[in-house]
Every structure is written in C-alpha cells, then in structure tokens.
Amino acid sequence: xxxxxxxxxxxxxxxxxxxxxxxxxxxxxxxxxxxxxxxxxxxxxxxxxxxxxxxxxxxxxxxxxxxxxxxxxxxxxxxxxxxxxxxxxxxxxxxxxxxxxxxxxxxxxxxxxxxxxxxxxxxxxxxxxxxxxxxxxxxxxxxxxxxxxxxxxxxxxxxxxxxxxxxxxxxxxxxxxxxxxxxxxxxxxxxxxxxxxxxxxxxxxxxxxxxxxxxxxxxxxxxxxxxxxxxxxxxxxxxxxxxxxxxxxxxxxxxxxxxxxxxxxxxxxxxxxxxxxxxxxxxxxxx
Numbered sequence: 001x002x003x004x005x006x007x008x009x010x011x012x013x014x015x016x017x018x019x020x021x022x023x024x025x026x027x028x029x030x031x032x033x034x035x036x037x038x039x040x041x042x043x044x045x046x047x048x049x050x051x052x053x054x055x056x057x058x059x060x061x062x063x064x065x066x067x068x069x070x071x072x073x074x075x076x077x078x079x080x081x082x083x084x085x086x087x088x089x090x091x092x093x094x095x096x097x098x099x100x101x102x103x104x105x106x107x108x109x110x111x112x113x114x115x116x117x118x119x120x121x122x123x124x125x126x127x128x129x130x131x132x133x134x135x136x137x138x139x140x141x142x143x144x145x146x147x148x149x150x151x152x153x154x155x156x157x158x159x160x161x162x163x164x165x166x167x168x169x170x171x172x173x174x175x176x177x178x179x180x181x182x183x184x185x186x187x188x189x190x191x192x193x194x195x196x197x198x199x200x201x202x203x204x205x206x207x208x209x210x211x212x213x214x215x216x217x218x219x220x221x222x223x224x225x226x227x228x229x230x231x232x233x234x235x236x237x238x239x240x241x242x243x244x245x246x247x248x249x250x251x252x253x254x255x256x257x258x259x260x261x262x263x264x265x266x267x268x269x270x271x272x273x274x275x276x277x278x279x280x281x282x283x284x285x286x287x
Contacts, residue, residue, distance in 0.1 A: 004073040017065040027059055114226050119273065121234025124183045124265030129233065131157070134185070134264075137227040144223035146216045147196035153220035156188040156250055165249055166261070173240040176261075180238075183263035187224070188246070190256040191217050217259040224262065234267035 007013050014024040027036065036059045041049040055063060077083070109117075138155055146152060158166050163186050170177035180186050197212030199205055206212070225235040238261045247258045 118229040119271045120236040121267045122179045122236055123268040125268045127266045129185045140227035141224040144220040147212050150195040152192040152195050154190045158186045169242040169246040176238050180263050184265045187262045188250055189221055189260045190258050192256055233264055235262050235264045237262055
C-alpha cells in the first residue's frame, strides 16, 4: 500500500499504518469504548479541576499512526498542487499558539476568493446554525444594492417541524425536498411588492415593469450566500418548489412574494467548481 487514497478495507488500513491486523480489529470491534480511555483530573489555576479523557496506549498508537499518515498525505497534496497553506494549525513541530494567532490576524478573504470559492452545497452536517451568526449574515447581506435603495428583500429562517413541512412542498422537484430535509435550516427569501421598478404613484418606471424586484432578490440572495460562505457555511439557492403551498405554510403577507428558498448549514461535501466560460465569450467592447 503506497497511497492513502488507495485504502479500501480494514486490512488495507492496518497494513498502511503498519499495525497488526488483529490489533486494529480488536480495538474497532471487540474493545468497549469505556476501556479505551483513562480518565483523570488536573487542577485549574483558577480553582476546580479539569477532567481529562486520554486514550489508552493501544488506541493512542493507532491514532498517532493515522495522524502521521494523514499529515504526510496532506503535505503531498499541497506539494502536488503548489499550495502554500495559511490555515490554522495545532500541535505541529516548530509551530505554536503564537504562529497560529498570526495566521488568524493576517487572514482576510478577498472578494475574488469569496466569489470563486463559494459552491452550491446540497449535503450538510447536523451542526445547527446559530441565530446570532445568521443575524450577522443578514446584516452583511443588507448592504446589497437595490432599486432606489428600497431594500425590499426579507428573510425567514425556517427550522424544526416547519422545515420538514416546507421540504414537502416540492412535488414538482422532490430532489429539492431531500436537500432541505438534510439542511439544519432553510431561509425563505421574499420581496415586498410594488416598490422595486415602481414610481410613487404606482406606475412602472421602465418597460420591464416589476421585473426589477427579481433583480433585487437575486442580488440580495447572492450577497447572503457569499456572507454565509465567509462564515464557513454552505448554501444553495432553490427556485423550484410549490410556491403557493410554501407561501401558505409560511404565512407570507399579501404584500410580499416568496421568491426563493435557501438551505443553509455547515457543508458535508466539497464540490469541484464547474467549468466556466472563457472571458472572451463573456466580454465584448463597443466604441
């Protein structure tokens, strides 16, 4: 076994880590979890004690071998892709909390990194999205431009039982329902009608009529998704669902339209970016 990515079975893993196969099998399937750790206490400087659960030697040996193998494989990936890592680190040789803090201090995501790094995420972990973090994301998204600064976009965070009912409002495209079921939260995007693209007397400002409200909703939704990505969250914008059924479930006011649904959560996948069209296809000049 030469490459970590070639491991397919438990025996492959044991051979790769240079651990007797029977030892790995025993730890994984025979040994009780409570017997794999020793528990002890150490005093805190400010009083009280800290409870420590440390692995027994038989488990610690496997963990050390696995950690070393993963670290070597990570370095190989960086080398092959010519990546200079600037991620947080812990317990690395010649590294300390000072060098780790320095990375955090100097680390700022550029607009290009945010736009090109963000992906549509359809699989999520079980970790919930805190309401405080969501409020920060919406605050950032509120800076998205809008028609005459009308700021018509509103966000409804849906969780728990109502999220499960909302996921059922996808008979036209059941795949979207499965994604919503998997996400810890779904954000419904609505717009206030009769403002974007309208004059004060209610008439249309341009020949596009009320189409400008969709433009504003799109700009705000993208700003929301980018702000979420900056915070380590994944999103996907959904437009295919049973709109009236979902609007009734969410009790959308008469003066608003339900535009899109955005599942949000911590990603459980890392999709590869689809191929983009060359700039020569996208950009032209006129004089």
